[in-house]
Amino acid sequence: MSGLLSSFSTVSATAEPVSMACSRTRAAHSDYRALRCDCRRPGCWDAKKVIEWNGMKRKKCVFAQHAQISASACPLSSNQAKKKNTPCSKIYQEVLEAAREKFTQEISFLSKDKDISLAKILLYVAAEDEAFMAINRQVDSQSLSNERRSMMSPPDPLEWDRLEEMPLAGKNISQWMSELDLIAKEVEAELIPRDIGCHLAEVLEAVNLVLFRVRGFKRASIPIDPKCSYLHSVLSFRNGSAILVSIIYIEVCRRLSLDIVGSRVGEDFLIWPRMVNPEELFKVTSGPSLFAVVNGSCVENPKSRASELTGTALLGLDVASKRDIVGIALANLIRLYWKRASRLAHGLMLTSPLRNFSSPFENLNKHGGSNTPLLRPRDLRLAIMASERLLILQPHNWALRRDLGMMLYFNREYVEAVQELSICMVFAPEEESEILEPFVEKLHLLRLESTWKSFGYSDQLTIP
Numbered sequence: 001m002s003g004l005l006s007s008f009s010t011v012s013a014t015a016e017p018v019s020m021a022c023s024r025t026r027a028a029h030s031d032y033r034a035l036r037c038d039c040r041r042p043g044c045w046d047a048k049k050v051i052e053w054n055g056m057k058r059k060k061c062v063f064a065q066h067a068q069i070s071a072s073a074c075p076l077s078s079n080q081a082k083k084k085n086t087p088c089s090k091i092y093q094e095v096l097e098a099a100r101e102k103f104t105q106e107i108s109f110l111s112k113d114k115d116i117s118l119a120k121i122l123l124y125v126a127a128e129d130e131a132f133m134a135i136n137r138q139v140d141s142q143s144l145s146n147e148r149r150s151m152m153s154p155p156d157p158l159e160w161d162r163l164e165e166m167p168l169a170g171k172n173i174s175q176w177m178s179e180l181d182l183i184a185k186e187v188e189a190e191l192i193p194r195d196i197g198c199h200l201a202e203v204l205e206a207v208n209l210v211l212f213r214v215r216g217f218k219r220a221s222i223p224i225d226p227k228c229s230y231l232h233s234v235l236s237f238r239n240g241s242a243i244l245v246s247i248i249y250i251e252v253c254r255r256l257s258l259d260i261v262g263s264r265v266g267e268d269f270l271i272w273p274r275m276v277n278p279e280e281l282f283k284v285t286s287g288p289s290l291f292a293v294v295n296g297s298c299v300e301n302p303k304s305r306a307s308e309l310t311g312t313a314l315l316g317l318d319v320a321s322k323r324d325i326v327g328i329a330l331a332n333l334i335r336l337y338w339k340r341a342s343r344l345a346h347g348l349m350l351t352s353p354l355r356n357f358s359s360p361f362e363n364l365n366k367h368g369g370s371n372t373p374l375l376r377p378r379d380l381r382l383a384i385m386a387s388e389r390l391l392i393l394q395p396h397n398w399a400l401r402r403d404l405g406m407m408l409y410f411n412r413e414y415v416e417a418v419q420e421l422s423i424c425m426v427f428a429p430e431e432e433s434e435i436l437e438p439f440v441e442k443l444h445l446l447r448l449e450s451t452w453k454s455f456g457y458s459d460q461l462t463i464p
Contacts, residue, residue: 127168
């Protein structure tokens with residue numbers, strides 16, 4: 001895990017649109033709108049009797065055809081039927097894949113850094129993880145039903161079927177983006193009674209007032225609850241990790257045309273407005289300085305490197321790009337879920353299996369899949385997903401790829417682990433490749449063993 005934590009420095013359609021077809025169908029068959037009534041209920045118009053009374057048997061056939069066309073062509077009824085008939089697990093799986101695709105598009109290196117929306121990217125991260133956990137809950141529910149040998153009532157159909165409509169703590173992605181707009185408008189309302197040409201310090205004071213006093217946002221000192229690491233949860237519960245609160249601060253100020261930059265200092269990520277004379281941030285009149293209010297208690301902690309900063313020192317720091325900021329948030333997710341996954345194996349490191357391992361035939365049974373430490377599978381998979389996203393940002397980071405390969409090994413995904421570790425050996429220093437090589441060869445043997453067992457052989461693969 002040390003390597004991970006130190007790594008940060010369309011197809012055209014020939015058919016006409018359904019909506020156009022629907023409108024024309026309704027216009028051409030407006031005389032038959034009443035024919036969609038239920039003839040079996042009392043008080044409703046009975047088409048059959050009217051047809052028989054007119055002696056026009058042919059019109060009955062025409063009516064049936066028109067009614068069928070009208071019902072199938074209307075977008076509303078077709079969408080409702082789709083939502084009702086599509087299994088929830090399939091919808092969540094589609095959302096999971098769409099969220100990863102959207103994340104990749106937003107973070108693409110083809111995009112300029114200034115055009116990247118931190119909020120939207122992190123909401124896609126949350127949507128992917130929420131979809132994964134929803135699938136897990138359905139699997140757990142089905143397993144529990146099977147164990148009790150009882151019939152499980154099918155889950156209620158979802159009222160949405162697209163990523164953009166998926167609720168995250170009661171709101172979809174667009175609504176959470178609007179929440180940030182609303183916070184910025186509250187800051188503007190706070191600035192109205194003041195002078196038109198507000199000083200930068202007054203704007204920051206208004207942002208601090210709205211965020212930390214009116215809204216009540218707080219930084220969690222040690223964020224052990226996953227809710228503190230997802231943007232929608234922090235916006236909802238007002239309690240989050242330092243990096244998430246800083247991202248909210250950056251997004252609100254961006255809506256106020258105020259440029260906020262940041263940099264990693266030790267274990268802390270600090271933010272400040274881009275300005276010629278940052279010494280003003282450290283002036284103390286009453287209470288903590290503006291820099292301390294913006295960044296929290298770490299600035300006043302003597303054990304933190306942030307407490308040693310001055311305005312001059314700020315000018316010498318490397319400003320983090322938006323991709324760097326997303327990377328820090330993802331690294332925190334990896335660290336959080338790995339700790340949760342390995343809770344029953346206290347002190348387990350990702351690189352532990354690599355220690356004292358010099359031969360692919362050495363201690364094969366000891367290190368084999370049957371003796372792999374027991375880890376919590378859901379948390380391990382969430383750590384793997386965060387690591388995969390981070391690799392999109394840092395494809396040449398050999399330490400990060402090594403850690404992903406080791407997590408796949410612990411998850412008994414030996415084929416994928418071999419692939420990632422083999423790529424890692426290409427970018428890693430020579431001494432690290434020498435450590436990885438025998439372990440990768442061992443994973444090849446574990447693949448052979450699992451293949452052997454798939455043919456019905458239960459014994460361990462023995463090496464002569």
